[in-house]
Amino acid sequence: MSGSVGIVSAQRATFEEPLSFSCGKVLPRFELMYETYGTLNAAKSNAILICHALSGHHHVAGRYADDEKNIGWWDNMIGPGKPVDTNKFFVIGLNNLGGCHGSTGPSSIDSASGKPYGSDFPMVTVEDWVHAQARLADMLGIRQFAAIIGGSLGGMQAMQWSITYPERVRNVLAIATAPHLTTENIAFNDVARNAILTDPDFHGGDFYQFGVVPTRGLRLARMLGHITYLSDDAMAGKFGRGLRSGEYKYGYDIEFEVESYLRYQGDKFAAYFDANTYLLMTKALDYFDPARHTEHNLARAFANVQANFLVVSFSSDWRFSPDRSREIVKALLHNKRDVSYAEITSQHGHDSFLMQDEQYFAVMRNYLERVAGECK
């Protein structure tokens, strides 16, 4: 029987050694919020790192004692008897640098100035995150991960691990991801950023000291993003042309059900997410391109990879389409790496990677059962 990891609690790791970023800036110290589930074995060989996507964080599975409704964002995938089986693996979730869930980010107080970092916070890249995650692994005594798993932007981190620290990861599970964003994806991100950047309450990123939040921009950014994470069919199936009041009102208030849904999602997101974090995350997505250092040859970017790969895509995902996953597969085949590729038939667009699906879960479970068998 599969179940929940139950009550969990977040922990805070503090790193006093400076961290240099790709952009050239340095943080003298930083903190990462993380959670762990399951037990690290004596050989410390059964650790799995979960990398989060744009709006994710360290609360990946289980629930909090003081907030029972706050269930981890990938609780359907992770737990005792679930595909990422916490009876077998020691699972780590963290909130990335630049995040807004407790790890050092733009809303954290800069000890040098005594004010929130705001616009001073370094632009982060996927590589920077991987370096910070490696510090956390060091602190936990994990020399090599049994697997690193991520969807979307999280999948980019998992791939980057295999490039930056090839000897520190045995398996990469890269889900609904891409070797770099398409032009169209960058364009969507730029519209989302512009919504935030042009909000009068943004104040160049230093809105904290004005006691305001660029809610309108953040809300628009999320609404746009949300549309692209779904599929046309999924939206049509869920809302159709349904009207809230059953008839046209000839005005700009909410009429269609889809408008109600998007505004609700936008409001909910804007109430808790940090605008600067949203900007940073979308830039990290845009910048990710490991083949940039190898004359746009992805196979060469993967030349030193040692990890085995499971690559998973979803048929209705048009932001990170199956063809993008195939590029990853092809580059790994060129290097004669062990790789399996599954294309899941799904209606839910990019968000499919967070949904429960029989075939998707069977593939994940079967792959990870083998990984567990190899953890000595």
Next chain:
Amino acid sequence: MNTSIIQSRPDFAAIAAWIPQGSSVLDLGCGDGSLLRYLRETRDVRGYGVEISDANIAACIANGVNVIQNDLDHGLADFESDSFDFVILSQTLQATRHTEALMKEIVRVGRDGIVSFPNFGYWKNRLQIMQGHMPVSKILPYQWYDTPNVHLCTLNDFELLCDHLGLRILGRHVMNDSGDVNLLPNLRGSVAVYRFKREA
């Protein structure tokens, strides 16, 4: 497990006999990965399978076999030229739509191609046609209206295709339920396995 696979699929034994220790193999339409697993366990073969069915993808992964989900009728664009010692197509040829194009892809990607297929010229098939019906047997278990097999052929037909494509046949193994067939293979053989390559 190893012996039962060979017993249940006699063409597997013929295929395996041609594959030296440590070869690289691409198995097209690899099913649940049994052949690749057998080759890995007995010959230390490094391989990948290609499959379209969801259930087989999950089964291959459970078998510890590398598998790429893909429709063979879309070609082998994911695979580079001359990237495998052997490309295998076992009991799948007859169900491919773009058969000629796939044969070309096999010898583009593999140094050698190995193809097994049911011989439509087998006397029991001929007998059923003479009796006025499409053949239905253990090897061709479908009715004409529900069969996935759209490109059935005889040994002679297959050899004509190889000739047409400029392929050199390096070996042939024909069998039926009683064992190997050497005399009158196009009449007495129910299954054939061919090994071939591009003319240099």
